[in-house]
Amino acid sequence: MLKCPIPSCLLLLALAAGPAQAASLQQIQYRLHQDPQAEVAAELRLLAERGDRASMRLLADVLAGSAERNQQQEAIALYQAAFADGHGQLDALVGLANFSERLPNGHDAQRAFFSQAVQRFAPTRDINSVTTSLDLFLVYPELYLPAQVRELISLHQRACLETCASALYRARLAEQQGQRALADNLYLSALRSDARAVERYYQFLGEEQDELFPARVSGLLGQIDSLPVAVVLAIGSLLSSIPREHDPQVMQWLDNAIARQAEQARVSKASYMMSAPQSYSAEEVFALIDQVELTRPQEGRALRASAYLVRGWRSLDPFKAHEIIQALLAEGYQNAYLNLGELYSMGGLDQVDQAKAIASYRILAARGVPSAFYRIATLYGGGKGICHDKVKAYAYAKIAVDGGELGARKYLKELAQQISQEQLNQALQARNGIIRDIEAAL
Template identity: 40%
Template sequence: MNAKTPSRLLLASIGLACASSALAGQSLEQIRYALYKDPGANVSADLRALADRGDLASKLLLGDVLANSDGASRPEIIGLYKEAFADGRGQVPALASLARLLDRTPSLQNSQREWMAQALTRYPATLDPRNASTTLEVFLVYPQLVSTEQAAQLLALYQQSCLLNCRPELYQAVLAERQGDRAGAERWYQQAVRVDVRAIDRYYRFLGDDQDRAFPAFARSLEALRPTLAVEIVHRIGSLLDSINSVQRAEQEADRYERQASAMGPARVQPDAAQLAADKQRSDALDLARGEAHRWRDNAVERGFVPAMVSKANYMISNPTEHNAEETQALIDQVRAREATRAKALQASFYMVNNWLTLDPDKARALIDELLANRYPDAELLLAEYYSKGVADQPDQDQALAIFQAQARAGSTAAWYRMATLHAYGRAICHDPVKAYTYAQVALALGENGARSLVKRLEKTLKKDDIARALAARNDLLKEATL
């Protein structure tokens, strides 16, 4: 045998290995690093390649990536998490990721309850801190599946063994609430809000009927701490305050509409001076509250938090009479320096603003086509907005609705809300408040909190029979929808 043959075989095998590596795309560690550099990086294709080869860690990460995008299929994400969990023999933290997904989409919780109950029996919860925290994550969503005794035991284990990023406050709050200790639960929730962004909405729900008054008051008590709070917490507090403000404005507008209807009716009841003064006082208070919400958001913007920057840019684009093109473009440029693809989506929306001289249908459509080609999750929604607004010509609501409906069937919660607003206020379409209320309720059930203000506004004007009919239709749609 030629002595050089092994060397040649070795070189050939190295070449094949390199070729295979190149064809395979990025490794899991390379993907993680790409996401570290850019949380919005498009890594789904590489992760799918690894997941298709059976890599459970890649399935878990792919599920996490898809769970943070609006247009992804919920059944696919749930399937990835279950496959990664592998009946307790694989990635146990996949169960925690699934619990967090279900926490954000309450409409899915009942259908997954039995599977989650079985999953809890497939691994030893007390084996290590990872398993203990996984069970505690499930406890947050399904407190009935974990006894208070077991939750207390796991919480003690978690606190004894956790070394980094330890956040027991939210677990303590839910445990106290489950034990019937509301005073203790409130103390823990208020502490949890300072360290865990998920505690914000949970505390808001815990406050019950008084939530829209009590939470803003609590937020004011945190204003001095705002610079020291994690930026995602600052942003979420601002977003929730803005949502509360939108709901309260919707209620005020509905009340005003009812009075206007009474003034035009047979009785012709006109508001007196006291009523007008009360309206002004209410409007002034709402303006102050909106300013508070925006100060929270702006703090997150100043700290370079991209979701806050995107939120502010979208607000400016949606309110072109209150802002100008120059300051909006400057903010989009800041986003571009951090996440180019999200900036491209904002730029497309920017070019669709009719009130500004920067209106440019051709540039908007070119950017949307680029985003579609790159499979950007919200690209189809942007295309629907392009048709709905009549950027290039007249509004084409049939085309817009067809896209929104397809996206809603594919799992987009935002598409349901967009259809609701279109049926409520859209141009060049016969308004259908019952259908708008139906779609808004679907969006709300799927976790689209922005739909709350539209629901409140429509509830003030719809008849009880129409609301009942809409809720029945909502239930049917939730059963049929691809969630």
């Protein structure tokens, strides 16, 4: 019989039981499937520290969704470690490429790494390398020759059984070669099956994207029930982010996604309704927020704080909003700084205080949150109670657009028409300076 002091025995038993009780990667993946917001970073980090590259890749995905710059930087390092110079998880490259596109200056910052990475494995080695290469081509088309891409698409078409993305790859290739009519048709075809095609097509449409995209996708409404829910959600969310007059089409897409249990569609719908208070009632929005809070309590409460700041509704109550914001910040919900900036900017508690608003937004801007840069841009560009500076406004708006803030695109175009070429050059220099300051502070 084992003889030892009781505390020591308990410690030995706990250590012996620890590895057996630790969650496996498969268990963690299942929990994330059930609840995408599940707290799994600590468990994944334990597996990653043991050298499990699949866990490194998944942990990188989890951290990539954070607004914290240190976690974003850790995600980049984990993606690269999981790839292991071509000896590990090839699809970690795809995760890193997609993540880099969402970061201010991230696409350019990672180009040198990807230039080397694509040399570390044979693109036609197997179906995994073929798909990885094609997915990288979507983000970094300049790293591949057209003939090479055509060969990869041919191999992909022969090998794929269910999820074939050849229309999207062919659309990107046609775009790269300047065949715009062909690319347009191929993107529209890809929209029927691949959610990634939604933003790619929007980007492809160029300067008139905010007018052309709604017109193009309206032709798909008759097929909405047969489209994948991910496509429906992506279209509805993108449409809701385009600054324009109230568009009933937005609600058709989002309501269809909600009916098919896409939780994010409720968030997009509530935000869209708040942007058009003359068309929707506070009661409708608060009822929707109640549903969001059931599955995303903090995000739902942040929406509720925003709803209490909507002018034109009798529910306007900045003090209730402030109470919610303070509670969220105390819980560590960093995105509540967006709500706090909005509260200061509108003068909800006292006088308009744009200095405090900008300070609140800068907390998130330092973490690389694109919407924070956009809000700072709008204050410098036309905020009440602040000296306007179109050059600064353009610099911040450009960072927001580069980071994927769709709503900032139209504003950036408007600013470009209001400043001279010399001022534009100054704004681009200011943009680079802002990014350098953020990176230096890490």
